[in-house]
Amino acid sequence: MRRKRLTFPIERPLLWLGLSVFVAAIFAADTVTDREIAFAVLYVAVILIAAQSGRTRFVATIGIGCAVLTVVSYILTTQGDRQSGLVNGALSLLAIATTTFLAIRNETTEARARQALADLAHMARVTTMGELTASIAHEVSQPLAGIVANGHAALRWLDASPPSPDEARRALGRVVTDADRAGEVIGRVRRLVTKSPPSRDRVDLVELIDEALVLARAEIRRNRVVLRTDYGVDLPPPLVDRVQLQQVVLNLVVNAAETMGGLETGPRDLLVSAASDASKITVSVRDTGASLAPVAIAQVFEAFYTTKPGGMGMGLAISRSIVEAHGGTIYAALNHPRGMVFGFTLPLNTTRTV
Template sequence: MSLTRTQQVQTNGSSATIPTSPFLPVFCAAIAGGIFIADTITPTEFAFGVLYVGVVLLAARFLQWRGVVLVTLGCMALAVLSYLLSQHYVSPGLAVANRLLSLAVIGVAGFLAVQGHSRELVLREQAGLLDLTHDTIFVRDRDDVIVYWNRGAEELYGWKKAEAVGKVTHQLLQTVFPMPLEEITAELFRAGRWQGELVHTKKDGTAAIVASRWSLQRDARGHSFAILETNNDITERKRVEDLTGQVFESSPDGISVIGRDYRFQRVNPVYERIWQMPADRLVGQHVGDLLGTKFFEQEAKSYLDRCFAGESVSFEGWFAHPAGRRYRIMTYSPLRLHSGQVEAALAIIHDLTEHMLASEALRAAQTELAHVNRVTTMGQLTASIAHEVKQPIAAVVTNTDAALNWLGAQPPNLDRVREILGQIADDGNRAGQVFDRIRALVKKAPPRKNRFDLNEAILEVIALARSEVLKHDVSLQTGLATGLPAADGDRVQLQQVILNLILNAVDAMRGLGEGARELLISTEVDAAGGVLVTVRDSGMGLDPNDADRVFEAFYTTKPEGLGMGLAICRSIVAAHGGQMWASANKPRGAVFQFTLPPESDETARAEPTGGGLVV
């Protein structure tokens, strides 16, 4: 593409018709007529017919190739007609030779004009195709003056063709280069091409980052005459990359990229602090070199292989670390390129050590508080417990006296004595069971999760509180479902919840002057397959507005209460994966309910054996 042709394409666009002056065809016809007259009256030794070449070339400026062919044939016909009409003063052979020469020159001129017109048409069509692309394409000469500017360039930069053509490209666009322009130019002329990222300024003053490709255009002799520059707008992509880079660098988590060769490709500052090693030492290092070959082969490699296969892997636990054991959540996510193949793994380490230590301290405090609450509750039941123990002891004394009397009879009634001794043993066991239940509730022991019969545990609590219930004329009934799934949790803690709810219900009905004092404890299987426990009383009732506040710490309606019992109960139920709530009973009283999940709420921890390092 020569400079002249480039300018023509720029001017003419993709149109198939070259715009010309309306007087040009008339002028062309007048010249043809003048040549015909001159050729006719001039002696044959003068080859005036050659002048028709000018007519053909002039016609090529405003006609398409078919029109050029017709003009060429017309000029050749005029040349023949002139020969026939002219006087031949010389030999006929010379006249024919001159006429054939004229016809040949006219034909060659027409052929070249048609060929040139076809090339121009191809160039115009190519220019039209360049206008269809969204990329910016423009051509500049060796002095960086723009000679072609496509529609993509207009849309990106805001300057129309007429405004851009003739301007120095780097001045118009205020180009910011990644290196000195002299070095770029040297590379362009050495290799014939250059590519890189440039920053251009649009007409409205905003910046555009482009991926730029330069190609040097040479002529047939190898001399450079133009530079084709193609630019792809990557402003948004660079902005996203910058934001992503900021996230990578400023993230509070340790982030690294691990290649399929198990070597670190990139690490962030947090990762450097975790391993107390600069990035330039970590990058390129094999995971096994950092963690140890044994741990890498037994643990880390399997997780990474799953990630390279396309799976997102996450695990957590306590891990060894140069600064001590740390609790971390580790995530491997596959990174894919355009091919869709996993090229690397994005490894993220989230440190939860402080959170886990705080959680353990909180659980210890809650356990201690729950123990204090149980001891306090048992103190409130002192009179009832004394009565509960006094009954079997009194029976033991009575039965002992009776046994002595039967032994003193003549003859001794040994069968009767044996029967009474059996009753004494039963009463002793009753007293022992009371003490066992009390010791289990007041004993300070860490939480233990076991599977147990919840109905049986509820009946044990009812037996312990029976005297308190009877003392306040409360009618306690049970509706315990048969075939109830086994509960999974700490038996003592859940018995504490039941005991608190029973005593609260009894206390709520203590001041009633009239009406039945009824307490119903029921169990059933809920919709999720777990267990639903309900404690329903006919006491003073519950304000619907306070249905949730009763579980707040230190909230109480009792003058002597601390407001911790229900708060502890809800925390115990929550620790078992369940929920607890309260509502008003109909026609009066309150209903307290809680659920326990069908299975243990704990999830298995994927912790490397031996407390190995984690990457």
Template sequence: MPQETSHGPAKSGGGTRLRARKRGSLDGRRASDVDETASTPLRSALEALGGVHVCSLYEARQDCREILKAFLEVGIARGEKCLCLVSGGSEKSLRETMRAASPRIQRAVESHVVDLTTIERAYFTHRGLLTQRTLDFWRKAGEQAVAEGFSGLRGVVQADGVLGGPAVLARWIEYENSLTRVLVESGGTLLCMYNRSALPAEFVRDAFQAHEIVAHRRGIGNNTFHVPPEEYAAPDKAQREVHRMLLSLGGRRSSEAVSRPLAAKTDRRLREAQRTVKECESVIQGLADDLRKHERQEQELRRNMDYLILGQQITRTGSWALNCSSGELFWSREHFRIFGLDPIRTQVSYQLFFQMVHPDERARVEREFQEAIRAGRDFESEFRIGRPDGLVKHIHSHAYAVFGQPEELTEYVGTVADVTERRHGEESLGSMQAELARASRAITLGQLMASIAHEVNQPLAALVANANAALRWLAWKKPRIDEAQLALARIVRDGNRASGIITRIRALVRKTRVQRNRLSLNSVVHEVLVLLKTELRRNDITVRTDLAERLPPIRGDRVQMQQVLLNLIVNAIEAMGTVTTRPRLLVIATTADGAGVAVSVEDCGIGLAEGVLERVFEPFYSNKPEGMGIGLAISRSIIEAHGGRLWAVRKEPAGARFQFSLPFAGADAK
């Protein structure tokens, strides 16, 4: 007879379903291959059950032991925790029963895979038996079993006489149903054993009707007389009961139905045959369930896959895996899309990948990857790729090194993210910053224009005077060639001087890409001082330079470095504008230490209040009426973009020192 169980009150008792656990069955078979009871029908039926509540009726201890043994062994084989509850008086005899049942159970008792306790200890409070407490007990026991690493919980309750008194079917059904729900939720299986000869017949009848699955002696099956809770509570109880009975009769094959009254009288072979049919049906049912389960799993897998693909599309991240020994390369659909390739027609390979990497970066990326493989390190890199459609994409790739059992690098599993938009955004932000820096330079130069004009005018005046002198020397009766030559040489020199200044000014205002070259900050100091010579003179400022010999080069943009120094020196000049009681001294120093190069610009001017040491670097903060307050903010952003920092300190007794530090250029030559 097929097993039938209803999980919870929402389901009608009509559907026949048996919970088969393929894994459980296999485990059971494998673990019990030396067991003498391996293939009893009872055991097979029990192996097919899970998350159910079975009622077992017995008259003799022998019957009780059979089902208990089979029930526990299935649980042990499945890796479940088995918990046996027994009324106080029967504890000893049950323990003996179990010990006698099989060596396997005995071992399980010793290792506490099977535990034995009394119903009184488990269920009872001082107020007596509470339904809720019973349910709580099983729920907690289930949770604890899982927490301890068991695959589930398997409970046995031997209730001979404990639940005596006037048993009411309604209470039974409600209680049993709750218990079933708790079990189903926790994946547990419960066997309730009732001693038929020790309990009142009314009680046994109610218990029988309250359970979906009933075992008796060597048989186990769905209970035709089970009263589903929703049916009991319904107003049309009787009508539904008849309907259910008819349904259960009709659901069976006619021969079986006819043969049933005969069964008692006919020979045992028929019953054996029926049982075999039932077992076959249960196996088929189990297989069908397995299939459905696979189908469900497959659907779930497909859905997960869809979500994964969608996630990859949204984040523009593809995934890849490279088998290090076979060289086999896997690309996800999004990986193909990012690389602009057709997933069906493209044969991906390590070579193909590196062919697509931008030629400027191919060698570097391949080197990085080979180094990662050699060191067994994770790989992370950023590079551009050229797609077949001509687009250039910025790619960020990150991969984990995966190791096999003998700590051997087996594969790389990684991602490729399309960061093109981010890079373009950064580039436009960078060009905006550069534009702002340029505008700020132009403003600073504008302030210095009078001085700079003078600086250009001096060599020009000298040049014109020299030219006239040369003409006059040559106009003598005896032309003075020597003097004329000297004058012409001076013209060349002064012309170069004027054009040098103009070139510097143009470099400061020209729109050029920010470049990173190796450069000496000492030479930058000299270049800026040439531009500021007149401005310093006009303001009656003495300059002292204290430049470190053999200063290591830094990597940076010359114009931007000039701008920073220009800003700092112009600020220093302005800070000393009101100083009349002491010499106006400007000290520019360069130093090198283990970390990098530092430049300081020190004045003896009005100084900075403690509170504004940091505020001066905020944009639009200015303590000068005509100042825009962007010079220092831009200077700091330039220095920070070069990996350095810029800060200000107060100087005693007067003045301020602005200082910036930059890292060394490093070994890579350019």
């Protein structure tokens, strides 16, 4: 799961072309050379390339296709010894069948592991949302209160003598804005708790982080934390699972807010930043809360490690799985003069994601 993999996006016509040329070359060589020269074993390479697509049905089709081509080219070949040609052909077929089988089995196991991670991540997300319910309810009740107040105001402007439709319209405009705001918050929560299959999209990272911050806003406020953001210009859009990445950001931000909520004195500054270089994007969440001891830093990403009375200790473990499934790394370091920096990197080249 943690290993990086090349991808073979079967949507790409150029890759199709390359693969077809490769297959045609093997087929031609296998057909024009003597029977006992088993060029067909090279089909194994074709199957291995196809396996990078991560699609079992595609791999099976390619495997069967290669086997058929091997037989066809044996029939078409006119030169060479029949007997040893038959043995070599059979060996090629065996190699093709074994490779196809192993590639499919490997992929099925990985798919199951990916699904298990997705399920676990979903469960943790629902739990986090449960913990944030009070905060989110607050986030929705504010615009609702605004709607009620402005609705009353609009009625008063209309009932006045003379009525003032302009003022009423303005009040109704505010009603619509507030209703939109409440609707957006609910929409975000819904997207996070709805069970959707893992996906990969090019996403605007700033938008992704901002959405997570909206959900954590009341939690940030409740812990009297001062939030700042610092986004690099022209951040390239990474290829990620939007919901899962939002979950990571949310976990880091909520952890930071919680640790600072327990402070007796000192500033409660939270800095969320995103920057990129040629090969990767780095997102970091910097707080001025408790500084962890080196032994704790080594353990925080382990499942069930928690120092909170009601904590689950799953937030960082799941965040690590998600980040690593995206080909990135997650880290924890000391902030200066105090607090912690939790962050993660995402590679900018195309890698397999959960």
